[in-house]
Amino acid sequence: MNKLRYGVVGCGHLGRFHAEKIAAIENATLTAAFDIIPEKTTAAALQTGCRDCRAIGELLDNVDAVSIVVPTESHFAEAKRALEAGKHVLVEKPIATTEAEGRELTELAARMGLKLQVGHIERFNPAFAGLGLLPGPPRFIEGHRLTQFSPRGLAVAVILELMIHDLDLLLSVVKSPVQDVHASAVAVVSDKPDIANARIEFANGTVANLTASRISVKKMRKLRLFSKDNYLSVDFLKMTGEHFVLAPLDDTKSYDGYFCALQHEPTGRKIMFRQLAYPTYDMLTAEISSFVDAVILDKPVRVSGTAATAALALAKRIETIAMDNLNRIMS
Ligand SMILES: NC(=O)c1ccc[n+]([C@@H]2O[C@H](COP(=O)([O-])OP(=O)(O)OC[C@H]3O[C@@H](n4cnc5c(N)ncnc54)[C@H](O)[C@@H]3O)[C@@H](O)[C@H]2O)c1
Structure with missing residues (x-):
């Protein structure tokens, strides 16, 4: 062909x-x-x-x-x-x-x-490559995906419309089964959740806290990931990021593109920092x-269909829990 x-x-x-x-x-x-x-x-x-x-x-x-x-x-x-x-x-x-x-x-x-x-x-976002900088599994992930109101997409909850992007990213980074989910959501302008928050706990101990909103004043698409000695922030909107690594003072390992932000003699540690900027493309x-x-x-x-179905299954689980909580509050 x-x-x-x-x-x-x-x-x-x-x-x-x-x-x-x-x-x-x-x-x-x-x-x-x-x-x-x-x-x-x-x-x-x-x-x-x-x-x-x-x-x-x-x-x-x-x-x-x-x-x-x-x-x-x-x-x-x-x-x-x-x-x-x-x-x-x-x-x-x-x-x-x-x-x-x-x-x-x-x-x-x-x-x-x-x-x-x-x-x-988002898997084709140039900033997606930034997620690979974290050595080892993240222990905690904080995600925000906020957009301004638009009448398009209101037929489904914000979880299926927006949060699903971060759920797919999350599942591509954390290779462990989901153990527990806590979620809440509010239908503010439509009759479906317009803002939602989910805490997702994985069997390996990783915890993710994701927020998605389609009624925000400002746009944001950010993931912040924490692991032992590492803090990584990836901005999927600006296609930039920041990576901080805590290393021993005498660590001679080359950190290409990083500079030493702080040396702390008493603890024998230093903070290495790198500003990330990805080339934009369509x-x-x-x-x-x-x-x-x-x-x-x-x-x-x-x-793949398998990956997308896993993200969808998690989104539906979050939606069900969030709706149960919402209905409990309303009754
Ligand atoms: N990947 C992303 O970031 C992203 C962004 C926006 C939208 N989307 C997805 O794309 C899809 C479309 O969104 P949109 O904003 O373009 O919506 P839209 O309402 O602007 O367009 C949908 C079009 O499909 C047509 N249509 C409806 N049923 C049809 C059918 N059976 N056969 C042929 N045409 C049909 C409608 O007439 C309409 O023109 C949604 O599922 C949405 O979730 C994805």
């Missing part, structure tokens, strides 16, 4: 970006677009020069792979339809609305010998290119 024939299902806010990026990728051709609102399909087709499909079947007849960029409630049905038609699928996050649906899609893709990638775009192009390469070169995808 040389150039992948690629289609976009759902030409709304994010779908139009998918179409634009696919059209610019060298080893793919955007052959078709479809949205249940014909005017949206036409707009995407005119913008990119692809086929303006009147039905999903017409799109599936003209592609090898699809981006599914429809509302979350329809991810499962549309991804399943595309996989059953023998097409490789990049479905936006969250993979589906239930763990069972996530598993079914993952198993279907495996059975059909097709690639299934999920749009957890993350959606990186995500789609990685999917296209996985299909063409038959390589594993970077964000």
Whole structure:
């Protein structure tokens, strides 16, 4: 297969970006677009020069792979339809609305010998590399993902809309089963949780405290990680970070790019510090290119159905606990 024939299902806010990026990728051709609102399909087709499909079947007849960029409630049905038609699928996050649906899609893709990638775009954030600087498992992680209010995305709780990004990052860093979850949430402007906090305890002792809000005045996407002798802060919005390491004064190990912020003779320790700044690039192009390469070169995808289903299962567990607590307060 040389150039992948690629289609976009759902030409709304994010779908139009998918179409634009696919059209610019060298080893793919955007052959078709479809949205249940014909005017949206036409707009995407005119913008990119692809086929303006009147039905999903017409799109599936003209592609090898699809981006599914429809509302979350329809991810499962549309991804399943595309996989059953023998097409490789990049479905936006969250993979589906239930763990069972996530598993079914993952198993279907495996059975059909097709690639299934999920749009957890933070894995393609240049700052993601920063998480690898922590030697050994983090003991405590503090996460904040805050955005300003937008009417889009309100059909699902903020946990599925935003916190799921950090849950996926968390599970990619902490390789241990989740042991316990505490959570609370408040529906402030919509009828679903708009702000949520979760404390996640892992079997290896790692604890994570995550907050997600879609009603914030300021935007923030930050993880702070603590382990023995280490503090690492990664800013996924600014693509920067900071790493502090406590080392013995006589440690001659080279800390390339670090400088000594403090020497403390009485304790025989020094603090090494490094400011992190990552080169910016278009993350959606990186995500789609990685999917296209996985299909063409038959390589594993970077964000699998299994990983995305694990993030979804944890998100649903948090949502259930948060809703129970919320209902208890209201009654
Ligand atoms: N990865 C990220 O960071 C990120 C960011 C934003 C949105 N998203 C996800 O992308 C998805 C789409 O979000 P959006 O903001 O573009 O929403 P949107 O409402 O702007 O667009 C969705 C589009 O899908 C169309 N549609 C609905 N059902 C369809 C169907 N069965 N077949 C074809 N078209 C259909 C709608 O008409 C609409 O044009 C959501 O699931 C959301 O969670 C991910």
